[in-house]
Amino acid sequence: MRSVRETVAKTPLDVDRERIANLAKEAKKRSRATVRDRWHAVQFNLVLALQASVAAALAWVGSHELLGNPSPVFAPISAIGTLASSVGQRFRRTIELILGVAVGIGLGDALVLGAGTGPWQLGLIVFLSIVVTIFLGGGPAVVTQAAATAVLIVTVTPQSMQNIESPRVIDALIGGFAGLVVIALVLPLNPLRVVDRAARPALGRLVEELSETAEALKGRNAGRAQAALDRLRQVEDHMQGFVEALEGGRETSILAPVRWHRRGALTQYVESAEYIEHAVHNSGTLIRRAVTALEDDEPVPEEMATAVALLAESVRLLRKDLGLGVRPEAAREQALQAIGQAGRAYAEGVGFSGSVVIAQVRTTGSDVLRATGIERTEANRLVRRAAGGHAGEASDEALKDHRERASDAPSDAPSSEARSARK
Numbered sequence: 001m002r003s004v005r006e007t008v009a010k011t012p013l014d015v016d017r018e019r020i021a022n023l024a025k026e027a028k029k030r031s032r033a034t035v036r037d038r039w040h041a042v043q044f045n046l047v048l049a050l051q052a053s054v055a056a057a058l059a060w061v062g063s064h065e066l067l068g069n070p071s072p073v074f075a076p077i078s079a080i081g082t083l084a085s086s087v088g089q090r091f092r093r094t095i096e097l098i099l100g101v102a103v104g105i106g107l108g109d110a111l112v113l114g115a116g117t118g119p120w121q122l123g124l125i126v127f128l129s130i131v132v133t134i135f136l137g138g139g140p141a142v143v144t145q146a147a148a149t150a151v152l153i154v155t156v157t158p159q160s161m162q163n164i165e166s167p168r169v170i171d172a173l174i175g176g177f178a179g180l181v182v183i184a185l186v187l188p189l190n191p192l193r194v195v196d197r198a199a200r201p202a203l204g205r206l207v208e209e210l211s212e213t214a215e216a217l218k219g220r221n222a223g224r225a226q227a228a229l230d231r232l233r234q235v236e237d238h239m240q241g242f243v244e245a246l247e248g249g250r251e252t253s254i255l256a257p258v259r260w261h262r263r264g265a266l267t268q269y270v271e272s273a274e275y276i277e278h279a280v281h282n283s284g285t286l287i288r289r290a291v292t293a294l295e296d297d298e299p300v301p302e303e304m305a306t307a308v309a310l311l312a313e314s315v316r317l318l319r320k321d322l323g324l325g326v327r328p329e330a331a332r333e334q335a336l337q338a339i340g341q342a343g344r345a346y347a348e349g350v351g352f353s354g355s356v357v358i359a360q361v362r363t364t365g366s367d368v369l370r371a372t373g374i375e376r377t378e379a380n381r382l383v384r385r386a387a388g389g390h391a392g393e394a395s396d397e398a399l400k401d402h403r404e405r406a407s408d409a410p411s412d413a414p415s416s417e418a419r420s421a422r423k
Contacts, residue, residue, distance in 0.1 A: 048083065051083050051179075051182050051183065052079070052080050052083040054182050055079035055080065055082070055083050055175075055178045055179045055181075055182040056076040056079050056080050056178075057076075058079070058178040058181070058182065059072070059075035059076045059078065059079035059174055059175040059178035059179075060072055060075060060076050062075065062174045062178060063075035063170075063171050063174050063175075066174065067170060067171070067174075069171065072171055073152060073171070074101055074149070074152075074171035074172045074175060075171040075172070075174045075175035075178070076175060077148075077172075077175060078101065078171070078172040078173075078174070078175025078176045078178075078179070079175040079176070079178045079179045079182075080175075080179075081145065081175075081176075081179075082175070082176050082178075082179030082180065082183075083179050083182070083183070095176075099133075099136075099142055099145075099146075100133065100142045100143070100144070100145025100146040100148075100149060101145060101146075101149045101169060101171075101172035102169050102172075103129060103132060103133055103136070103142070103146040103149075104129055104145065104146040104147065104148070104149025104150040104152075104153065105149060105150075105153060105169065107125055107128050107129050107132065107146075107150055108125055108129075108149065108150040108151075108152075108153030108154055109153060111124065111125045111128075111150075111154070112153065112154060117154050117155070121154060122151065122154050122155065125150040125151070125153075125154055126147045126150060126151065128150075129143075129146040129147040129149075129150045130143050130146070130147055132146070133146045133147075193323075194245050195242075195245045195246055195266065195269050195323075196269075196319070196322070196323035197245070198238075198241050198242045198244070198245030198246075199242050199245070199269075199276075199319055199322070199323070200319070201235075201238040201241070202235045202238035202239050202241075202242050202276075202280065203276070203315055203316075203318070203319040204319070205231065205232065205234055205235045205238065206232070206235055206279070206280055206283055206312075206315055207312045207313075207315050207316045207319075208228075208231075208312075209228040209229070209231055209232045209235075209283075209287065210228075210283060210286075210287070210308055210309075210311055210312035210315065211309060211312040212224060212225070212227070212228035213225050213228050213229075213286070213287045213290050213308050214305045214306070214308040214309035214312065215305075216228065216290065216294065217290060217294070217300050217304055217305035217308060218302070218305040220294055220300060221294070222291055222294035222295045225287060225290050225291045225294055226291050228287055229284070229287045229288055229291060232283065232284055232287060233284075235280050236280070239277060239280065242273070242276075243273065246269065246270055246273055250266065250270065268322060268325070268327075268373070269322050271373070272318075272322060272371040272372075272373075275367045275368070275370040275371040276318075276367075276371055278367045278370075279315065279364050279367035279368060279371070282360050282363045282364040282367060283311075283360070283364055285356070285360050286308070286356075286357055286360035286361065286364060289353045289354075289356040289357050289360065290308070290353075290357050292353040293350075293351060293353035293354045293357060296351065296353060298350065298351030298352070298353055298354050299348075299349055299350055299351060299354065300350075300354065301344075301345040301348035301349070301350065302345075303341045303342070303344040303345035303348060304341075304342065304345035304350065304354065304357060304358070306341045306345075307338045307339070307340075307341035307342040307345060307358075307361045308338070308357075308361065309338075310334050310335075310337045310338035310341060311334075311335065311338040311361055311364055311365060311368075313334045313338075314331045314332075314334035314335040314337075314338060314365070314368045315331070315368065317330045317331035317334055318331035318368055318371055318372065327372070327373065328371070328372045328373075329372070331368055331371075331372055332368070332369055332372045332374070335365040335366075335368040335369055335372075336365070336369075336382060336383075336386045337386075338361055338365050339361060339362050339365040339366075339383055339386040339387050340386045340387065341361075342357075342358045342361040342362060342365075342387065343358075343386065343387035343388060345358055346358045346387075362383055362387055365383065365386075366379050366380070366383050369382065369383070
């Protein structure tokens with residue numbers, strides 16, 4: 001009778017309280033994650049803000065001193081536009097800024113001269129600026145810049161200022177040039193550090209959720225695995241920033257002479273990007289099937305959880321070594337160990353979803369191997385050997401082969417062991 005009374009007492013009010021408490025905990029956890037992500041975004045863009053401020057000041061001084069313009073407007077705007085453009089596209093952005101300013105100035109001055117200023121003139125000039133720049137083949141940046149410049153011409157520039165079209169275009173040229181000078185010479189970013197910071201949210205989240213999945217498999221906790229899967233979807237949001245950072249890193253390594261020595265390590269990161277993206281997608285399938293395996297009460301051998309944990313460690317080591325600019329040999333070894341444990345788990349006996357988890361460990365492990373620089377056929381051979389239970393032997397052979405290739409063809413990126421020896 002006591003158990004019945006307790007059951008009755010728990011419904012519905014206690015159940016609602018428990019549900020609300022769980023929702024509050026989840027909201028608190030998400031809030032902490034949001035604050036962390038936003039603070040990371042601030043840190044990532046702090047140098048960009050400093051670059052933009054220096055470029056704007058440099059453009060103002062250049063226009064003021066070279067042109068004698070008492071109040072230069074377009075130079076700082078162009079400088080900021082160059083810095084604020086999508087990384088990896090600043091050369092094109094600078095050209096677009098100058099073209100946009102030229103179109104806006106021409107149309108704006110023509111309308112002011114013929115029809116004066118006012119609200120309908122302002123609306124007309126914005127319309128014409130957009131139509132003309134689109135007809136000329138301009139992209140969104142050119143369209144926006146032309147319309148914004150025309151608005152400034154109509155609303156800000158005094159009508160008494162005549163024949164200053166050429167100085168305005170030169171203003172825009174000075175601003176764009178100032179932005180490029182800051183990027184290349186004054187405050188050039190470390191391209192490898194930029195890419196590493198951009199990769200950290202995506203790969204860090206992937207490591208966390210694979211580790212959480214491993215713990216969920218150990219404890220047979222389907223809810224924990226499902227929560228990891230839900231959070232993993234955030235990785236997709238971070239991948240775009242990672243791709244843009246790669247473009248920006250390549251741009252900086254070309255523009256900035258002091259960063260030319262980073263080209264080799266950056267190339268290694270660029271070549272790994274495709275396989276990192278594959279690893280993210282395949283990990284999502286892995287975790288999804290892990291949830292199903294737990295919900296269906298399938299057999300979950302201890303080796304399966306170990307395999308997922310080792311896979312998470314391989315991703316962590318991959319990001320670490322790529323960020324340091326060294327060959328990611330440690331990540332390779334961990335990936336092979338993960339595949340070996342997955343093979344042992346399969347031999348122990350798994351269900352349908354469990355077999356998919358095993359297959360995805362192999363596939364994701366192969367992605368990690370490809371990201372370390374191994375060719376497809378060699379990666380497939382090592383995966384097959386490791387899956388047969390010879391993970392240690394396979395990893396030793398991979399490291400041996402890699403050292404032989406490195407001795408025949410010297411690389412700009414030292415190995416992890418060489419890095420440690422120098423320390």
